[in-house]
Amino acid sequence: MSQKKTALRSAEWFGTIDKNGFMYRSWMKNRGIADHEFQGKPIIGICNTWSELTPCNAHFRRIAERVKQGILEAGGYPVEFPVFSNGESNLRPTAMLTRNLASMDVEEAIRGNPVDAVVLLAGCDKTTPALLMGAASCDVPAILVSGGPMLNGKHKGKTIGSGTAVWQLHEEVKAGKITIDEFISAERGMSRSEGTCNTMGTASTMACMAEALGVTLPYNAAFPAVDASRYLIAHLSGMRIVDMVWEELKLSKILTRQAFENAIRTNAAIGGSTNAAIHLKAIAGRIGVDLNLDDWTHIGRGTPTLVDLMPSGRFLMEDFCYAGGLPAVLRTLGDADLLPHKEALTANGKTLWDNVKDAENHNQEVIRTLEDPLVNDGGLCILRGNLAPGGAVLKPSAATPHLMQHRGQAVVFEDFDDYKARIADPDLEVDENSVLVLKNCGPRGYPGMAEVGNMGLPPKLLEKGITDMVRISDARMSGTAYGTVVLHTAPETAAGGPIGIIENGDWIELDCANGRLHLDLSDEEIQRRLDARAQQPQPHDNLIAKGGYQSLYLAHVLQADEGCDFDFLVGCRGAEVPRHSH
The missing domain is CATH 3.40.50.2300 (Response regulator)
Known part of the structure; x- marks a missing residue:
């Protein structure tokens, strides 16, 4: 295409015949760049x-x-x-x-x-x-x-996928179906x-x-x-x-x-x-x-x-x-x-x-037809309710259909360390109808909102052949993960969201068809618990006091429903050239 009349932004550095243009061009020329590279x-x-x-x-x-x-x-x-x-x-x-x-x-x-x-x-x-x-x-x-x-990925004659194989094989280790050596042997084949x-x-x-x-x-x-x-x-x-x-x-x-x-x-x-x-x-x-x-x-x-x-x-x-x-x-x-x-x-x-418009589908097993889809409705399910006033997200194509409408009692983990310490406890009061709840893993609570929302199931349930449960958190999960997992619950625990006041035994209702995530408590009880929790010190306060980038992050990160950007970064600031310093 011809150059037309477009003004080049770079000409504000390299296009002037003065002291500034001299310096910008001269410093670039220390690599042997020819004069004509700066001309239009x-x-x-x-x-x-x-x-x-x-x-x-x-x-x-x-x-x-x-x-x-x-x-x-x-x-x-x-x-x-x-x-x-x-x-x-x-x-x-x-x-x-x-x-x-x-x-x-x-x-x-x-x-x-x-x-x-x-x-x-x-x-x-x-x-x-x-x-x-x-x-x-x-x-x-x-x-x-x-x-x-x-x-x-290839392992023992089978095709395995990045990340997905990790989740699957690790659950099989916990269920006693494979040994730890068999698990480790898949590392190189996956990548x-x-x-x-x-x-x-x-x-x-x-x-x-x-x-x-x-x-x-x-x-x-x-x-x-x-x-x-x-x-x-x-x-x-x-x-x-x-x-x-x-x-x-x-x-x-x-x-x-x-x-x-x-x-x-x-x-x-x-x-x-x-x-x-x-x-x-x-x-x-x-x-x-x-x-x-x-x-x-x-x-x-x-x-x-x-x-x-x-x-x-x-x-x-x-x-x-x-x-x-x-x-x-x-x-x-x-x-x-x-x-x-x-x-x-x-x-x-x-x-x-x-x-x-002229693209072709060469394999209708991989890219299926509208008449034979993998999932009839694969759009992300956005959930709202008294448990998630700001919304939460579930991926239908990775969920178990019968669990997408479910009512169960909460088994609560206060943070990821609590989850790791107790999930394998044989005395954990949990069954396949329970709803696992993980708190303090949102943008502020686990700084950065780690991909821990797809909590692995309790080994004692895996041993019974249970492969999925409803799980709710303010965390994210890896795109390679799967399961009936409710994520990005907003506001998060650390921002005073209702997820932070759930207690063991509370009844929770998940209704994907109607986009509803409900904590079966009265409005008065929810408010009472929120008020009590607001008086407690929050773990992330100590991180803010330490300074550094994490302090900036915690002070300015928006909630998941707002994209987790920094509040001061939202908006287009353009590319206007700053004043030169010479």
């Missing part, structure tokens, strides 16, 4: 979350090189920069604690540096929302390239290549969300990390971002209300992670789109789950890719008028429907 070329930042401590993203240096080739070929100049890499697999207590920190890193790196646009390299769970949040706050042209999932989890966990879900939102090229979400097409997408994305500069195709033109509605419907169709509800809300908040939990009900509910992938189904991301990937799902939805906004604009300049 878009400077494209490559925002890289590479880290050897984030195994999902450890191959990103090679992906960045392919992006650079594309940028150079299209007439831009690439500049790669690192940002905080919040990998879920190693980072304690949870990568969710640092998602907002990473987004701040991205935002300030973009705003403070001479870049006209960015290519976002994301993979592990929180890196995708963090990069989109940071870029949205600046509203520059941006395109996201995912790192891709691992190859299918056979570089890339993110190969299940429809949060990493794959958010890659699909990015594609459905339109901020990637088509077919970006599913190609395995080691497939040559992953590098082709990187190269083409590098080429495309240069044209996006000249077209002034900023994120605000793509991340519209319509794009988020498409993503919500898509999440139901793929059996996506509950974490998407938090991340999409946070991204929407940064770009100025009003999105709330009730949107998941009136947009997502009633949508069949078509993708037969673990943890909800049988297959893995490699199978999904070669069956046709996300475009095949979107075409199926569109043909049935289940894609809310076909006209939504995407990063390649075309509409979402233009990108997928």
Whole structure:
């Protein structure tokens, strides 16, 4: 595309013939950059979350090189920069604690540096929302390239999925079905290549969300990390971002209300992670789109789950890719008028429907038809009631159908340490009709809202053959996990929510069909307990006093229904260049 009259943001650094321009160009020239690189070329930042401590993203240096080739070929100049890499697999207590920190890193790196646009390299769970949040706050042209999932896991002749296999095999150890040696033997087989989890966990879900939102090229979400097409997408994305500069195709033109509605419907169709509800809300908040939990009900509910992938189904991301990937799902939805906004604009300049209208489904076992879905209604179930005034979330495609309407007595764990100490106690008063309740694991209570909501069942019930129970918490769970698990209960315990006053033996009613989560106590008794609890010291108060990033987090993090962003980060601040200091 011709350069037209677009004013390059980078020219405010490199385009002036004065002292400041001299210094900016001179310092860049210490690497041997030629004069013509500063003359009318878009400077494209490559925002890289590479880290050897984030195994999902450890191959990103090679992906960045392919992006650079594309940028150079299209007439831009690439500049790669690192940002905080919040990998879920190693980072304690949870990568969710640092998602907002990473987004701040991205935002300030973009705003403070001479870049006209960015290519976002994301993979592990929180890196995708963090990069989109940071870029949205600046509203520059941006395109996201995912790192891709691992190859299918293999163990003793069977296919096993990332994360999902851990939960399954660990329950079998506790039930006495396999030995600890058999459990450990599956480690290498579960992770056979570089890339993110190969299940429809949060990493794959958010890659699909990015594609459905339109901020990637088509077919970006599913190609395995080691497939040559992953590098082709990187190269083409590098080429495309240069044209996006000249077209002034900023994120605000793509991340519209319509794009988020498409993503919500898509999440139901793929059996996506509950974490998407938090991340999409946070991204929407940064770009100025009003999105709330009730949107998941009136947009997502009633949508069949078509993708037969673990943890909800049988297959893995490699199978999904070669069956046709996300475009095949979107075409199926569109043909049935289940894609809310076909006209939504995407990063390649075309509409979402233009990108997928000719996609083919090559395997109807993996991507099922509307006549034979995995689950008839796979939209996230948003629950409200006196137990969750701010809402809670359940994933129907991963739940046991008969438990989605259930009434049982609470077995309460005050925090995760309490749960670990007592869950295996043979004298624990619990049966298969009980409701396990875990407190103090929300955004503030367990700083970062760790993925502990899918509590493992008591061994004495596993030994009886019980494989699922209703579980309620203010925590999250891994997208690779499964079960009839109520999550994100808001307000959380540490914010004075009603979940914090549940006692052993209280009756709880779960009614997914009507979106109801009810604690069977009078309003007067609930208020009495809330007042009594408000007088007690809270565990997180000590963390605030310690200072540091956790203190900032605890003071400013919003609740789960608000996306767990920091209150002072919500909104788009733009990319206005700060004053120079020379």
